[in-house]
Amino acid sequence: MVELNSKKLIDDAVLCFAIGEDLEAKEILLSVLNHEPRNVDALRAISEVCLSLQELKLAESFCRRALTVDPDDLTSVVSLARILVKNGDKEGAEEASSKARILGWKEELASDSE
Numbered sequence: 712m713v714e715l716n717s718k719k720l721i722d723d724a725v726l727c728f729a730i731g732e733d734l735e736a737k738e739i740l741l742s743v744l745n746h747e748p749r750n751v752d753a754l755r756a757i758s759e760v761c762l763s764l765q766e767l768k769l770a771e772s773f774c775r776r777a778l779t780v781d782p783d784d785l786t787s788v789v790s791l792a793r794i795l796v797k798n799g800d801k802e803g804a805e806e807a808s809s810k811a812r813i814l815g816w817k818e819e820l821a822s823d824s825e
Contacts, residue, residue, distance in 0.1 A: 715746045721753055728760055736760045749780045751787070758790050762797065770794050785814040 720743050727736035740757040743750055754777035761770035771794045777787040792807035 715743065717743045717747055717750055717753065721750075721756055724753075724756055724760075728756070728763070733760050733764050737764070748776075751777050751780050751784060754780065755784070755786055755790065758787070758794070762790070762794055767794060767798050771798065783814055783817075785811060785818060788814060 720739050724736040724739040724743075727733070727739065737757060737760045740753050740760065743753040744757065747753065754773050758770050758774040758777065761767075761773060771791070774787055774791045774794055777784060778791065781787070788807055788811040792804050792811060795801075795804035795807055
């Protein structure tokens, strides 16, 4: 069995996304998630790719999966707020934004105490 180098594949997908090859990035990330369905980095990345592709339902689905794995992932919470804004869900976006602010403060306080 060939071992999947998910970190390298995710990095490759992020590079593809950065140069505008969204469909290639999505394909790479789907292959990672096929082997590691709870990989938060891949879930975060594919959520952003789907948002860029205007696949809002998929973007939200992947983002919520990332939050199922790590409910306090600040990046995913911010992404969810952005997705919900695009979906026209003002109340949901405000709720996610509020949670993001709280998580940001917690991270700031934790880094200040180190």
